[in-house]
Amino acid sequence: MSVRTRFAPSPTGYLHVGNVRTAIFNWLHTRHVGGAFVLRIEDTDRDRSQKEFEDAILRELKWLGLDWDEGVEEGEHGPYRQSERHQQGIYRRALERLREQGDVYPCFCSPDRLSADREADRRAGRPPRYAGRCRAIPRRQAEQRMAAGESTVLRFRVPEGSMVFEDLIRGSIHVELEQVGDPVVLRSDGWPTYNFAVVVDDIGMAITDVIRGEDHISNTPRQVLLYRALRAAPPRFAHLPLVLGADHAPLSKRHGDTSLRQYAAHGYLPEAILNYLALLGWAPHDHGEVLSREELVARFDLRKVGKSAGVFDRAKLDWVGNQHLRHSASARLAELALPFLQSCGDLPPEATPFHRAWVERLMDLLKESISHLSQVPESDAVRMVLHFDLESLRRDPDLQADLREASSREVIQNFAKLLPGDRPLDVETFRRISQETGKKTGAKGRGLYHPIRVALTACGSGPELVRLVPLIEEAAGLDLPHRVPGCAERAALAARLLGGDL
Structure with a gap:
């Protein structure tokens, strides 16, 4: 007998974590045994059922990758809406x-x-x-x-x-x-x-x-x-088993918005959501935690689902999200991250291939440290590259103390003089000039690179400079909603600031 399962949501609201997990287990079981997955809409609650919610359910299941073999769009056992079945007697x-x-x-x-x-x-x-x-x-x-x-x-x-x-x-x-x-x-x-x-x-x-x-x-x-x-x-x-909140109470509105659309809007990858929710109440025999869609289908065993409730842990979801981002192509992530940068005004509404190439380089850097794409505009890298604010040094007592040291001032002033002002700074030139600055000043290690970092980013810590410098130089040459100074201009501004009174 061929296995046939169904997911039958009511269009009275948006899909939430609990019923999405149910859909995932149905889908994984069906795909594992080669059966048919049916999508039915249970819309007999005429007062609360809305077309908006039905459309959202279909859209979000497709986003998650849960395809169905029969459902409201087609199938030989229809109709698949209870309201239509009622009308047909x-x-x-x-x-x-x-x-x-x-x-x-x-x-x-x-x-x-x-x-x-x-x-x-x-x-x-x-x-x-x-x-x-x-x-x-x-x-x-x-x-x-x-x-x-x-x-x-x-x-x-x-x-x-x-x-x-x-x-x-x-x-x-x-x-x-x-x-x-x-x-x-x-x-x-x-x-x-x-x-x-x-x-x-x-x-x-x-x-x-x-x-x-x-x-x-x-x-x-x-x-x-x-x-x-x-x-x-x-x-x-x-x-x-039920899905519980971090307080081990049944997941509900008091735990915040747990709708699938919220996590999609925050830029979690669909494969990360699928992976995480599939492990709420079930674990593969080898206890793997980062699994692709194909691996989940191959390993899923309904008989291994536990009786104990699964706890929805946002920190664990973030970890799984980061793991999937790390293994995703930066070009794909750039396309997904682009709307987040546009919505906050960092990129123009009409992005060119040059903007996309810059975002791809940015994602090469950021995908190791974020869990979802809404974190991109708030990241240290974006702040340092696109929102350079040297005046922030006046507001940071720790950096002020560092820069009052004569050795730090000497490093920045020499570094600024050596930078080429007529062409973008590439990584090899950055390394060569940094080394020359070290020879001139006798500085090395943190004593050399910390002042240079402050001059180029107005921050005392952050991603590696060899990865930030290309992002700064490329951004300086892009048509952006606000002007971005290049490395030479930043270093010159820092040198002038140090010549005054911090």
Whole structure:
């Protein structure tokens, strides 16, 4: 039997870390065994479902690289939106079958009555369940009340006894059916409820494996009974452990924005997000932590998913993000980083090939030290290259103390005199002039390069000068929103400043 899984989000908001992890586990399992991955949209919540959210879900899954074999765009088991399936009468026909079998009955209990029952259960220390008040209403009487316009829902008759269902992660789960209660399958507005609709959809789409969060375990007995009533074999179930915040509480809005779109907007690479979330609750047999999409598919084993909750650790995500940046081509990263530099005004809206080449060189430097691309405009390298501010020396007491030393002043003044003012400074020339400055002044090591660094960057620490100098010189020759001085001009300004009063 070919494996068929589904990811079925509701378009009532943006994808968040928890349901993205569920989508990833479904996708990895399906791709590992060579099955079919189905995307279904569960939009029966008419008040909250929005096209904007559905579009975002599709866009973000594609960004993450989770392709689907069937879904809202095409497929032979459609339609794949529950609203469209409702319009085609798919749920109504399934309900008629249950009605003919006597498996459903109308319930006339008011919301106030049901609320009072739940409160009574709570006070008695019992789990809330429907008391079965309308179960025994004669059919003719029920039909008369419905004909009179009395508000009603349809409930499914849960049989007496107990049941056991198998979970691929948790093993056998035993349930006493008296604790389940008769679930509503059709609301008073004529729309199916979640538990009924998903069963009908999974049967119609031939889903074999249902992989979802452990918060759905309580729904599973009701759904298994509905499968049986509809004369269909239940799928295999696998309930994933929850995703917790750093405080080990269930991940929620109080942990901040945990939507996938937030991490995409911050410039995390999609393969880093995929890698990190795939390891929340599962680990490969060799305990590798930095894995490509292909490696994740090859190694994923649903049977190895743990029962313990995974903790969403932003610091660990940042580490994984950095590892993937390090192994990415700088040309690709330059294209991804370009919008961040443009949005903050560091680069013009229309970037030329020269701008792109400069950003590629910048990413050669930065990808070793950042975890996501929104850090590029805030990086020390960008500040030193594009926002040179020699006046900041007056505000830094430590640098002032360093530069008051006669040896530091001598290094900067000699270095400035030796720099060629008629052509850009290349790395070899920078090294030669630095060495000549050392010979003239007797300075070496930190005593030589620290003053030169201050003169060229207005900072006391940062990336290697041999990597910054080309960036400075190239930026000085670009058409940028604000002027960038080259190395010779910077050194001359520093020498003049030192000739005055710091």
